[in-house]
Amino acid sequence: MEKYFKESELIINPDGSVYHIKLRPEHIAPTVIVVGDQNRVETISKHFQKVEFKIQSREFTTHTGIYNNTPITVLSTGIGTDNIDIVINELDAAVNIDLEKRVAKEKHTSLDIIRLGTSGALQSDIEVDSFVASTYGLGLDGLLYFYQFDEAILEKELMDAFINQTGWNEKLPSPYIVKASEKLLNKIAGDLRQGITATASGFFGPQGRELRIPLAYPELNHRIEKFEYNGKVITNFEMETSALYALGKTLGHNTLTVCDIIANRVNRTYSKDYKKSVEELIEYVLDKIIS
Structure with missing residues (x-):
């Protein structure tokens, strides 16, 4: 028997769009670029030859258009794994659930979802204004464990080593x-520094920043920086990738994060003009998408 998605679980707007991101299936291209900052959506879509849809709902801004004959959607998620939870579930619902009948479609649609972010490096040899592709997302946020999932998506040896070290x-x-999509790693990340991206549930304490509240585990960042297993190290800290990879893989989508390094937490250096390097990252990824 088909599962019926109740009104309280799948909220649909009067115009037939999914609740928070306010999108319908026709608004979503097979390739979706997600960014945190609403203002970065237009920074990307200005490269399009044509913009077909512009949709705004809360912090979720969407532009869908054509770049060199390739349809692409750009969507802002806001900050954090909680927002990624909303965006990935609702993107999937829009393309894989019949929103009128409230049942799953017979044919599954797999999206390519690429996150373009900014991040702080955790290794001294990673220069600011360079780019890092996240081969793995390390979730320190706990979000995945609220779902039933196939444990085969987990990198258990790597997890055990991290917990022990x-x-x-x-x-x-x-x-x-959880590992990124091999398809997108091969297509986009080949020229870039790759590594494990740690995803925190906050910007301050969870990433080892201390203002007026003392840290409960002040040595944790140092231990994260020093982690190494079979040549793999934790390259950077941000707030979205683990949820993107875990939910994306569980729902059958391809996911990858590429970040512009705007700060080095070890060297205590910060980009003098990160907007320039973000623009370079946008151009790099757009050209890789169409190649």
Whole structure:
């Protein structure tokens, strides 16, 4: 028997769009670029030869258009894994659920979802204004464990090594590690520095920043920086990738994050003009998408 998605679980707007991001199936291209900042959507879509849809709802701004004969959607997610939870579930609902009948479509649609972000490096040899592709997303946020999922998506050896080497405290959310899409790694990330991207549930304490509230685990960042397993190290910290990879893979989508490094947390350096390097990253990824 087909599962019926109740009105309280799948909220649909009067215009037939999914609730938060306000999109219908025809608004979504097979390739979706997600960014945190609403203002970055137009920074990307200005490269399009044609913009077919512009949709605004809360922090979720969407432009869908054509770049060198390739349809692309650009969507702002806002900050954090909580927003990624909304965006990935609603993107999937829009393309894989019949929104009128409220049942899953017979044919599954797999999206290519590429996150263009900014991030802080955790290795001293990663220069600011360089680009890092996230081979793995390391979730320190706990979001995945609210879902049933196939444990085959987890990189268990890597997870165990991380937990052991960092002396992970059981009071913190249990870490999870999920790999990026091989398809997108091969297509986009070949020329870039690759590594493990740690995803935190906040900007300050969860990433080792201390203002007026003391850190509960002040040595944690140092342990994260020093982690190494079979040549793999944690290259950078941000707030979205683990949820993107975990939910994307569970729902059958291809996902990849590429970040512009705007700060190096080890060297305490910061980009003098990160907008310039973000523009270079946008051009790099757009050209890789159509290649």
